[in-house]
Amino acid sequence: MANSTPYNDPVTLRLPLREKLAYGMGDFGSNLMLCIGTLYLLKFYTDILGLPAIYGGVIFLIAKFFTAFTDMLTGVLLDSRRNIGAKGKFRPFIFYASLPVALLAVANFLNSGFSLNAKTVLATVLFMLFGLFYSLMNCAYGAMVPAITKNPNERAQLAAWRQGGATLGLLLCTVGFVPIQVLFTARPEIGYLVAATVFATCGVFCMWWCYTGVKERYVEVVPDHHKPGIFKSFCAIFKNPPLLVLCLANLCTLAAFNIKLAIQVYYTQYVLHDIHLLSYMGFFSMGCILIGVLMVPAAVKRFGKKRVYLGGLLLWCLGDLLNYAWGSSSVSFVAFSCMAFFGTAFVNSLNWALVPDTVDYGEWKTGIRAEGSVYTGYTFSRKISAALAGLLPGIMLTQIGYIPNIEQSPAVLEGLRQLIFIYPCLLAMAAAIMMGAFYKLNEQLFMQIINEINMRKGKDVTFQPVMNAKIIKEV
Incomplete structure (x- = not known):
């Protein structure tokens, strides 16, 4: 039943700390399952499986392209929901999809003992299924x-908490898996199977924490006669220049970041001759990311999102270039990696x-x-970049002559150095050019947009007692 109680201005409403923590735990849990x-x-x-590196790259390419399209379908599914129950529009997907995600995360590390072709097919199918359920879970989490x-300031803080959770998840995977x-031995x-089981179990618990700790306050209900179809929703995406620029920039930054993560285990083992260094490097570099994440809200408040984003890209590029020139020792590698990862904290948080x-x-x-369609249009670009980032290391490892578990030639070592430093640096530079030249949605325009949207809708707001959510109706 409608309630005429006045409501807080949604543009100034502050979120409790426990809810921000719960939201951050969502990306902590999802990254525990994804980053392994x-x-x-x-x-x-x-x-372990004995697949050629190029096979591994193709598996990543196929699976990520598949989940890029499942992301888009997930967005349409989220936007088409009309009968919103007490659990909300997005929250049910967060928890219930996490269970198959965890099971499939473990299954990806099964050594079946089949033939080479059978192993390849099974690995591809398992990774595709993992991506399908991960789309349902993670797209709902982000679109919420x-x-x-x-x-806008609370959104920036939620993004910082999310990036903090993601960073902790990546840190724990980097430090604890090996x-x-x-x-x-x-x-x-x-060992791979046991480690994957530990991380997947923790991931499910964190997703439950997020599910129970966040609230959906502004669930918009659009009348059926105004319901956007699939084609209309997708057209809305392509008529959104800031989203398109952000997608292209993110295509570059995520590909760069994933290439670094995929190659660093090879770099520490064969170039620095200390695979255990990966844990120490992860501890220090991820600690720098956490420091950066904590600085994001204050930096955004002072300089604005776009300037902070570009500053992070500059630090990232500088760290990679210094590492390529002087990162041949363990100490210098860790130090310059910390600089680069510190820069990524601002970029990934503000994404x-x-x-x-x-x-x-x-x-x-x-x-x-169309929250779902816009968000999944964005994640579509992320999955495409992840597909390319998965393919490129596999192709390059094969092309430079990498052979597992032997001493690598100087040509292979130089190829690894280029893969982990030069290619990510070039991609980050491309992202900086796109965001600097073409992203026009600043803080002043955003406030104008919110005010005009509120004027269009008026102030007809009803309350749903079970969810304590404001259901905004078109007038």
């Missing part, structure tokens, strides 16, 4: 932000803070509010 594949699955394919708050895996395939702004821009420009 990003960091170690290619090495599992080459060193506009339903949580309309305050020590568990090497406990089983006689049966390394068992998530900028997406909700493009949702409002799209509604202002087209009249269609």
Whole structure:
């Protein structure tokens, strides 16, 4: 039943700390399950399954392209929901999809003992299924932000908490996976399986924490006669210039970041001759990311999102160039990696803070509010970049002559150095050019957009007692 109680201005509403923590735990949990594949699955394919590196790259390419399109379908599914229950529009997907994600994350590290072709097919199918359910879980998680708050500063803080959770998840995977895996030196395939099980179990618990700790306050219900179809929703995406620029920039930055993560295990083993250094490097570099994440809200408040984003890219490029020139020792590698990862903290945090702004821009420009489609249009670009990032190391490892578990030639070592430093640096530079020249959605325009959207809709707001959510209706 409608309630006439006045409501807080959604642009100034502050979120409680416990809710921000719960939201951050969502990306912590999802990254515990995702990063074990990003960091170690290619090495599992080459060193345990015995697949040629190019096969591993093709598996990543096929699976990521598949999940790029499942992301888009997930967005349409989210936007088409009309009968919103007490659990909300997005929250049910966060928890219930996490269970198959965890099971498939573990199954990806199974050594079947089949023939080479059978192993390849099975690995591809398992990774595709993992991506399918991960889309359902993670796209709902990201698309939920506009339903949580309309305050741009709170969105930036949620993005910082999200990036903090993602960084902790990546840190834990970097530091903790190998020590568990090497406990089983006689049966390394068992070590991979045990480590994956530990991380997947923790991931499910964190997703439950997020599911129970966040609230959807602004769930928009669009009348059926105004319901955007698939074609209309996708047209709304392509009429959203800030989203398109952000997608292209993210295509570069995520590919660069994933290439670094995939190659660093090879770099520490064969160039620096100390695979255990990966844990120490992860601890220091991820610690720098956490420091950067904590600085994001204050930096954004003072300089604005775009300037902070570009500053992060500059630090990233500088760290990679210094590492290529002088990163041949363990100490210098860790030091310059810390600089580069410190820069990525601002870039990756603001990627998530900028997406909700493009949702409002799209509604202002087209009249269609499609959180799911806008968010999954963005994640589509992320999956394409992840596909390319998975393919490129596999191709390059094969082309430079990498052979597992032997001393590598100088040509192979130089190829590894270029893969982990030069290619990511060039991609980060491309992202800086695109964002600097073409991204026009600043803080002043955003406030104008929010005010105009509110004027269009008026103040007809009803309350849903079970969810304590504001259901905004078109008038």
